[in-house]
Amino acid sequence: MAQNNEPSSQVSFARLWRQVLFVPMLHSKWLTAEAKARLTMKVAEAERGHRGEVFLIIENHLPIQSAYYIDCRERAVDLFSEYRVWDTEENTGVLVYVNICEHKLEIVADRGISAHVSPTVWHAMCEKAVTGIGNQKMEESLSDLLNEVGQLLRQYYHLEHDPAGNELSDTVVFLK
Structure with missing residues (x-):
């Protein structure tokens, strides 16, 4: 639920079993094609007016083969690398990772924006979103x-005339 830089993973049979027993169709009904399109538009809106990049990944559950060894934080960091969110010109990529099975949300921010925003701010943002998600307001x-x-990216990387350039796709990535 929080953004921090310390490894947090411990091996866990409970985490592994949650992934094995998770039934996606019971939990991700809210993520319709229309909801994904609206969230993709929200990513595009979040990227206007600054030099940063925002990337959203929603995953049903951790990969079974690694669920015993890694937690959501490590998975988010792996996806940050895999989807090259770190590979922006000014190191201003921000990954928002949601794991439906674990009821977790992680923010992984590149070093450019992390130099300006403290981990407590990212943590508070995650907590607020997780509370809403817990109240069945996932998309909202x-x-x-x-x-x-x-807004945070605009505060530190504002552009007066935002060019149409986009270093990363705005499309929401859904990993089943």
């Missing part, structure tokens, strides 16, 4: 979180 909570991330 993610939309609000994306807006907040965009």
Whole structure:
């Protein structure tokens, strides 16, 4: 639920079993094609007016083969690398990772924006979104979180005339 830089993973049979027993169709009904399109638009909106990049990944559950060894934080860091969110010109990429099975949300921010935003700010943003998600307001909570991330990026990397350039796709990635 929080953004920090310390490894947090410990081996866990409980985590592994949660992933094995998770039934996606019971938990991700809210993520319709229309909801994904609206969230993709929210990512695009969050990227306006600054030099940062926002990337949203929603995953049903951790990969079974690694669920015993890694937690959501480590998975988010792995995806930050795999999707090259770190590979922006000014190191201003921000990954928002949601794991439906674990009821976790992680923010991984590149070093450029992390130099300006403290871990407690990222943590508070995650907590607020997780609370909304817990109240069955998944799409609304993610939309609000994306807006907040965009505001932070505008605060530190503002562009008066935002060019149409985009270093990363705005499309929401859904990993089943």
